[in-house]
Amino acid sequence: MQIIYWLLIAVMLVGVVGAVVPAIPGSSLILVAIILWGIVSSSFTAIKIPLIVTIIVLFSSMGVDFLGGYLGAKQAGASKWGQIGALVGLFLGFFGLLPTLPFGGPLLGILLGPLLGSIIGDYTCRRDLGKAVKAGIGITVGTVVGNLLQGIIAVSAVVIFIWTTWSQVYGG
Template identity: 75%
Template sequence: MQIIYWLLVALMVVGIIGAVVPAIPGTSLILIAIIIWGIVSSSFVAITIPLIVTVIVLLLSVGVDFLAGYLGAKQAGASKWGQIGAVVGLLLGFFGLLPTLPFGGPLLGIFFGPLLGAIIGEYIYRRQFWLAVKAGVGIVVGTLIGNLIQGVLAIAAVIVFLVTTWPQVFGG
């Protein structure tokens, strides 16, 4: 039983990483691990609080994701073109289709893709390079701040799980 517990905790750690790094599942992995623990331990009563907290964290994470990107874009004066460019850049960067990145693969593309995409999208719309750069940086900074907040929320969900289930597994 302890081996399964530690494997699920490891899955939750991947979920924490995924909450911060785009394109890796985050809080949803934590939720899945908690549900699996409820099934394996045959004690859904023991996971009621972690389950509720994690569902709330998942909903908050979605809200933070949209709000942080929006506020970052708004603060920098970005248009919808910059936001669309950031999404396209993220996808192209993740799949390694950025010709300017012959090394680093998807992980590096995830970080540079949205920035380049936002700058290109904003430049197409405004035709002013420095405004496009400002908007691109604003979108990326907003997204990074949102990802950090999601990471903190994911850590909180895992801590709640550990605190409530530890006595069940290890006694005490």
């Protein structure tokens, strides 16, 4: 039982990383691990609080992710084309379709892709490089802040799970 417990905690830690890094499953992995623990331990009453918290985390993570990018774009005055460019840049950066970077790989592409995509998209729309760069930085900062908040929320869900189930595994 302890081995399964620690394997599920490892899955949850991957979920915490996924909450911060785009394109890796985040809160959903934490939720699946908690549900699996309820099945394995045959005690869904013991996971009621972590399960409720994780469901709240899952929905708030989606909201924080959307809100972070949106507020960053709005604060910086990004156009719709800048926002579309950031989304396309995220996709291209993550899958390595940008020119090969000497270091960082997809993780650096996740940061540089939206920045460059937003600048290109906004510049195409407005023809003002200064505003385009400001919009790109705003979208990138908003997204990074949103991802960090998602990570904090995901860590809290894992901590609550461990806190409420530790005595179930180790007694006492």
